[in-house]
Amino acid sequence: MGIVVRGLTKQFGATRVLDRVSFEIRRGELVALLGPSGGGKSTVLRIIAGLEIPDVGEVLLGGRVATHTRVQDRNIGFVFQGYALFRHLTVRENIAFGLTIRKRPRTEITRAVDELLTLVQLEGLGERYPNELSGGQRQRVALARALAPGTSLLLLDEPFGALDAKVRLDLRAWLRRLHKEREITGVFVTHDQEEAMTLADRVIVMNKGRVEQIGTPEEIYDRPATEFVATFVGSTN
Numbered sequence: 001m002g003i004v005v006r007g008l009t010k011q012f013g014a015t016r017v018l019d020r021v022s023f024e025i026r027r028g029e030l031v032a033l034l035g036p037s038g039g040g041k042s043t044v045l046r047i048i049a050g051l052e053i054p055d056v057g058e059v060l061l062g063g064r065v066a067t068h069t070r071v072q073d074r075n076i077g078f079v080f081q082g083y084a085l086f087r088h089l090t091v092r093e094n095i096a097f098g099l100t101i102r103k104r105p106r107t108e109i110t111r112a113v114d115e116l117l118t119l120v121q122l123e124g125l126g127e128r129y130p131n132e133l134s135g136g137q138r139q140r141v142a143l144a145r146a147l148a149p150g151t152s153l154l155l156l157d158e159p160f161g162a163l164d165a166k167v168r169l170d171l172r173a174w175l176r177r178l179h180k181e182r183e184i185t186g187v188f189v190t191h192d193q194e195e196a197m198t199l200a201d202r203v204i205v206m207n208k209g210r211v212e213q214i215g216t217p218e219e220i221y222d223r224p225a226t227e228f229v230a231t232f233v234g235s236t237n
């Protein structure tokens with residue numbers, strides 16, 4: 001589903017974390033929220049997910065104002081920074097969690113989990129516990145858990161951050177493929193300009209609570225709108 005973010009402003013104490021942030025994401029797009037640490041990226045994602053309420057502004061999901069829609073009714077998959085899996089649950093139980101708490105029939109849950117295990121290429125590992133998996137495998141479990149059936153919007157906060165280079169590349173390719181096959185709208189947060197530019201259809205550059213530029217990777221490379229964008233995107237980090 002598409003997202004419209006209009007005039008989001010958010011203050012924590014005396015600090016203005018977001019200052020009139022607006023953008024639109026079309027259905028089926030894969031978009032990167034790119035910027036340095038502390039710029040407000042996670043806060044934007046949390047507001048879209050319904051985990052945080054803006055002081056001013058609104059979010060439309062699938063054309064409807066979502067401000068008063070409960071988190072669990074938003075049909076959003078969310079992967080937090082640091083991929084917190086439930087350590088005492090198996091891979092299958094982790095992936096099934098959202099369906100279990102929604103009291104779906106057991107046969108339906110089994111079928112859905114089988115499908116998700118295949119999708120994230122973890123067949124045969126369903127009975128393992130998180131500490132028996134590699135970092136990349138754990139992150140794919142977190143992604144599978146976020147992708148409960150019917151999820152049409154996936155929000156990923158620094159999903160590749162804690163992974164080594166090879167696993168990161170595999171997971172990027174996998175996300176790209178998943179996105180194409182399922183036509184899921186995806187928003188991922190990153191401070192890595194190379195990651196944003198190679199993976200996203202469009203990039204939203206944020207700094208100090210403001211949107212600096214929105215465009216395709218080519219537009220941002222060729223015509224940076226501000227000095228900040230030119231410096232940040234041109235840097236190798």
Ligand code: ADP
Binds near residue numbers: 017036
């Ligand atoms: P980013 O994800 O771009 O690193 P964040 O959205 O996490 O940025 O944070 C933006 C700013 O808001 C930071 O200065 C951070 O310390 C502050 N902040 C975020 N969440 C809270 C909170 N719950 N309470 C107080 N300050 C917060």
Ligand code: MG
Binds near residue numbers: 041043157189
């Ligand atoms: Mg963050």
